[in-house]
Amino acid sequence: MNQNSKRYDGDTWSKLEEIREIVIHSIASNIDLYGVPHSIGRLYGTMYFHNEPMTLDEMRDALGMSKTSMSTGVRSLLDIKMVNKTYQKGVRKDLYRVEEDWYNSFFYLFSSKWGRAVRQNERQIRKAKEMLEELLEETSDPSLTEIIERDLGKMEHALEYYDWLKRLIKSFETEEIFRFIPKQSPKQPSGHSHASSQESEAN
Amino acid sequence: MNQNSKRYDGDTWSKLEEIREIVIHSIASNIDLYGVPHSIGRLYGTMYFHNEPMTLDEMRDALGMSKTSMSTGVRSLLDIKMVNKTYQKGVRKDLYRVEEDWYNSFFYLFSSKWGRAVRQNERQIRKAKEMLEELLEETSDPSLTEIIERDLGKMEHALEYYDWLKRLIKSFETEEIFRFIPKQSPKQPSGHSHASSQESEAN
């Protein structure tokens, strides 16, 4: 079962590893979009092709890095739900496997990182808006009121944008986005192109 | 016109700056999502409230940083189109102002960073897929073919996901996303809630 423990035709096997390396490298060099360092991207890629759950020791051996790094690395992948902890009876060590559903990983990234940022900015801007309104009442100087009103306009505009972002993120969380961008691309059988409303199987 | 060169009621003015500082700080502490360092986030926030275009020297004075930092900082903001270069007759210095449309900034981030990543990963995975298919033909060992087929399945799955991401990004670029998530949130006057198809003014 475990393709790492058996010895197949060595030539084919090394070719396979070469191919996998291409993909792993590509993943690793783009994973910074998830705020994850390159080397941990390699870890992710390695786990992606390793079909069974992995232990920290296996990761260490596979990547030639320290076990501590594997521990912290897998933890950061766990935080953004790119890997999951699994359990297997009779196995003492912690086991991890990659989250197979990449849509989930993508959505979770937004829900967490972007969602957090949006909420914070929204809160601060709301606070600023209130303070500006208060300040506006206390001010008589017309050139100053003009500036305050301009700032207020910016705050309104910003709040509108953050509200939009929140709705976008929600459409990810609820997977309603699939109503608009379906998982399987439209095969254009005959009719119109966009905004088809076919159902998508959520998992 | 320029609120920095005149002297208004000092008390009100400092209160205003205090309020702005709240917003600037909040923006700066979340701008890492755009791959921009904190201090350059402050630069962005400062420019955001400074209603006229700014020169590098003004930035240096406003932030107390080196002119070189301002130069590289504003360049990185320029790269992701969060600021624009502007021209003003009779002015020798380069002038910059923030991109007012935050939707644009957000969309451009995806179009550039994510789009680039998607294209690269897609290309590499397509290459890997071809190589795997080739390898599959040369292989007789049944346990080995099983593994190759499993990898091939992963590649298919990945390509499907990247296709989806590409369509999502395209919906940003074309602003068709606004058909699904309109700029102004539905005021729920009476009817249904989501997927309204009202038009949005593109700018």
Add this chain to the structure above:
DNA sequence: ATGTTTGTACAGTTTCTACTTTACAAACTT
């Protein structure tokens, strides 16, 4: 209990990133 395995906290090292200072080229002025 004593001994072993497993994961992580902590301290130290290296490597990288965000700056600053200096120096200079290009564009403008006189």
Add this chain to the structure above:
DNA sequence: AAGTTTGTAAAGTAGAAACTGTACAAACAT
């Protein structure tokens, strides 16, 4: 022409991030 001004390249520095080795606590085995 020589002298300014303006933006950036290059080199150096300080601090942060990524990684390693050691030490240890918790869980399990005997």
